[in-house]
Amino acid sequence: MNQRISILVATMTGTAELVADEIGEVLVARGVDLDIRPMDGLGADVFAPDRGYIICTSTYGHGDVPDNARALFASLERARPDLLGVCYGVFALGDMTYADTFCFGGRKFDDLLRSLGAIRIGERMEHDASSGTMPEDEAAEWAEQWFDQYAVTVANA
Ligand SMILES: Cc1cc2nc3c(=O)[nH]c(=O)nc-3n(C[C@H](O)[C@H](O)[C@H](O)COP(=O)(O)O)c2cc1C
Numbered sequence: 001m002n003q004r005i006s007i008l009v010a011t012m013t014g015t016a017e018l019v020a021d022e023i024g025e026v027l028v029a030r031g032v033d034l035d036i037r038p039m040d041g042l043g044a045d046v047f048a049p050d051r052g053y054i055i056c057t058s059t060y061g062h063g064d065v066p067d068n069a070r071a072l073f074a075s076l077e078r079a080r081p082d083l084l085g086v087c088y089g090v091f092a093l094g095d096m097t098y099a100d101t102f103c104f105g106g107r108k109f110d111d112l113l114r115s116l117g118a119i120r121i122g123e124r125m126e127h128d129a130s131s132g133t134m135p136e137d138e139a140a141e142w143a144e145q146w147f148d149q150y151a152v153t154v155a156n157a
Helices: 014-028 067-078 096-101 105-116 136-155
Strands: 004-010 033-038 052-057 088-093 125-128
Touching: 004 014, 004 067, 014 052, 014 088, 014 136, 052 105, 052 136, 067 105, 088 096, 088 105, 088 136, 096 125, 125 136
Parallel strands: 004 033, 004 052, 052 088, 088 125
Antiparallel strands: none
């Protein structure tokens, strides 16, 4: 059976969407049944143990998640669902110009999901917009490595 994976996207100006599309191309080529969803309107019930998740989020304000992720984040904090068995990855977009809050959007989701019992697969990717590289150019390589680790984890579960 094909793996089922959702990429949940939080963005202000669309860069994370480009990243999600790049990650998505890799996953589809690997046979994944893929779903790319903006976080707008999502609640804590979006997570299910029979799917994998990639959180693709930028950071705004003073280390905040983007506006379209606020409701989902608050819903998870409020409902505190048991996410045991849920596997996820994080691709965080940020800018080291904001050194004190670098990639906090992704870090906050990572910390919250882990505190709810979910298991992060692979390393959290943290892209620095001040590095001169484009996050969408780094997304495919990260996605290949992430999916290799995800597939092994799911096969051994
Ligand atoms: C007003 C503003 C605030 C930002 N605050 C942060 C921040 O606190 N930490 C961080 O790492 N990046 C911060 N960034 C950088 C963005 O997260 C980064 O440019 C990202 O690539 C934007 O992705 P998006 O187009 O998907 O929203 C900020 C950018 C802007 C314009």
